[in-house]
Amino acid sequence: MTPVYVRYDSAGTILEIFTRDQPHMVLVRHDDQEPLIAKYLRDPLGLEERFPPLKKWQLWLAALELEPPIAKADILATINDMPDMSFKDKETVRIMIEDAQQYSREDPRIDLLAVAMGIPPNQMDDLWRWAACIEPL
Template sequence: MIAKFLRDPFGLEDAFPPLKKWQLWLAALELEPPIFKTDVLSTVNDMAGMSGKDKETVRIMIEDAQEYSREDSRIDLLAAAMGIPPNQMDDLWKWAAQIEPI
């Protein structure tokens, strides 16, 4: 605990930077098996427990948002649709934040 504080006194290692949408989806393609945005949209569309309005809200978030915030509760819904547990989504998020444009 003390060593972590000395290495990262402001807790920056624990922070989740916003991701550009391309960072998240490029990272998803690197998973095994790769996750395609179209498959996630289809999964969300087929979720029986969601209203049409909620499904459309998630679709808009997936397709039209320019950035994603890890703290947004819909990201956990998105992770579930992708079959990714929350702790793995945290790791994926931090890894995706390091992807630079070509």
């Protein structure tokens, strides 16, 4: 638990967080473990809210809902057959697909997967948001 000093705008939105008090600035002292402060420190641009990370199973269950359904094995085969990718790049994507426990929409390899699945970027964005809502049974 470390004290931090927060500057807010007039609407109460966090603008900046400092590790020590700043002269001539109106700051509010908080603990860095407070939920809103910790969230801001972890994700200052708010990207988690825009595209929350997906668990591995969420992404692949969403792919099965597409028409036609897309299986992970088919994507791996498609990537393996891409002639313009080096062995190292193919292996990197395969590791990312098979071993990652969660995926970030901002990862450029997700766009590569979207291309391999035949999904335009804006449709991938919509699919991503939808998949984030899938709950385990």
